[in-house]
Amino acid sequence: MQRGYKIVAVLVFIVIAGVGIFTILSNAKNQENLPLIVQRPMPKSGSGGNFLSLTLDIPEPQFPEKMMVYKVIKPALTKEMIREQAAKLGVVGSVEETEVDFRVMAANGSIFSVDKETGSINFTTKEFETAVSPLKTVLSDEEYKKLALEFLTSCGLMKEEAEFRDVNKENTVTIVENGVEKKLPFMIEVRFGRKKDDIPWGGVGPKISVYFGENGKIIGAASVWREVEPFREYPIKEFSKALEDIKQGKATIYEALPNDSGKVKEVRLMYRLDPIGYQQEYVIPYFMVIGTNSKGTPFAAFTRAISEEYILEKPVPQVTAPATTK
Numbered sequence: 001m002q003r004g005y006k007i008v009a010v011l012v013f014i015v016i017a018g019v020g021i022f023t024i025l026s027n028a029k030n031q032e033n034l035p036l037i038v039q040r041p042m043p044k045s046g047s048g049g050n051f052l053s054l055t056l057d058i059p060e061p062q063f064p065e066k067m068m069v070y071k072v073i074k075p076a077l078t079k080e081m082i083r084e085q086a087a088k089l090g091v092v093g094s095v096e097e098t099e100v101d102f103r104v105m106a107a108n109g110s111i112f113s114v115d116k117e118t119g120s121i122n123f124t125t126k127e128f129e130t131a132v133s134p135l136k137t138v139l140s141d142e143e144y145k146k147l148a149l150e151f152l153t154s155c156g157l158m159k160e161e162a163e164f165r166d167v168n169k170e171n172t173v174t175i176v177e178n179g180v181e182k183k184l185p186f187m188i189e190v191r192f193g194r195k196k197d198d199i200p201w202g203g204v205g206p207k208i209s210v211y212f213g214e215n216g217k218i219i220g221a222a223s224v225w226r227e228v229e230p231f232r233e234y235p236i237k238e239f240s241k242a243l244e245d246i247k248q249g250k251a252t253i254y255e256a257l258p259n260d261s262g263k264v265k266e267v268r269l270m271y272r273l274d275p276i277g278y279q280q281e282y283v284i285p286y287f288m289v290i291g292t293n294s295k296g297t298p299f300a301a302f303t304r305a306i307s308e309e310y311i312l313e314k315p316v317p318q319v320t321a322p323a324t325t326k
Contacts, residue, residue, distance in 0.1 A: 034234060036312035037069055038281045040274065042252050042304070049256030049293075051301075054243050057263040057291065067236055067269070067305065068197075070228035070283040075119035077102060086112040088155045089123050089221075100277075120205070120223045120276050121157065127213045128220035134173055134184035137215045141167040148190035148210040151218055159225060161201075162208055165193040187219070188212040194225075199285070200268070204275035224276055228283055237307045239267065242287045251303035256293055266290040269305060 079095040079102065086092070086104040091112040093104045103113035109126030139147075144167050152158035168189040175182050192208040194201040205224025213219040237245075243264075245251055256262070268288045274280040285305040293299045304311065 034310055037284060037310055038312050038314055041313050049258050049260050050249055051247050051256055051262050052259050053261040055263055057265050061239055061267045063236055066233040067285045069231045069234050071231040072280050073227040073229055082114055115276050117279060118226045118276055120225050123221045125219045128211055131187045131213060134186055135214055139216050144188055144190050147216055151210055161194050161196050162192040163195050165191040201271045203272040205273045234306050234310055236305050242303050245303045246301045251301045253301045255297055255299040261294045262291050262299055264289055264291040
């Protein structure tokens with residue numbers, strides 16, 4: 001009888017051990033067989049320089065072993081949806097469809113358009129298009145922020161993951177007053193960025209902007225925004241490998257000299273999105289490396305945080321939509 005129990009116990013042990021080994025092997029196999037992520041080649045914009053050496057001027061940064069990759073959701077748009085949204089903005093007219101967007105043009109000069117690929121919007125008024133004179137009345141940053149939030153919320157344009165970024169007063173015109181040149185704003189822009197799971201999202205987008213003319217009047221709005229859904233978690237490369245990638249030119253680098261050396265002062269993880277017009281399928285994490293070059297000038301470099309073995313590069317597609325104005 002005892003021998004029977006021993007045999008059963010051994011069999012149970014073998015089964016449990018087998019299940020454990022199978023699970024480990026399955027997990028390893030799943031990791032090896034992660035689907036390739038379609039990405040466009042990284043743009044080599046910036047200074048055109050390169051780094052021969054990069055040294056850490058900070059403690060060795062620590063990062064998670066894996067991060068989520070997101071799949072872009074293409075919007076389901078209808079002419080009725082566009083007409084209703086345009087009406088909320090006071091843009092009344094027929095909905096025209098082009099190859100790249102839907103648009104409504106009102107008799108008063110206001111235009112509302114929605115990009116087919118991303119669902120991003122662009123709203124301009126006649127005042128927006130003709131704004132060239134310095135503003136006579138400039139409100140406080142808090143007032144502009146409050147007005148922008150109220151506008152976006154009331155018109156249904158606010159996004160859950162949007163967060164206030166800043167009040168931009170750099171849209172300026174130069175005037176001469178008593179022989180002295182002055183730069184004064186002709187338009188105020190309130191900007192909102194995007195943050196998801198405490199990780200910032202950058203690139204040309206995502207952003208939402210509200211434009212103000214005289215005395216706090218809203219004269220336009222625009223967004224660069226893609227809706228996404230979680231796809232799969234992918235392993236993050238070692239940061240030392242990321243530094244090597246930057247030195248090998250597998251990065252977008254700003255303010256580097258030819259054959260430069262740099263000191264790394266800060267490292268962040270972030271997600272980067274393409275501009276409007278690019279058919280982006282997935283959003284992946286990047287390392288943003290900030291530091292100083294050999295002349296002490298600040299530099300920034302962006303390189304993928306996902307290993308190349310998981311990336312399938314496709315040529316840059318033809319731009320499908322014009323850049324937003326201003």
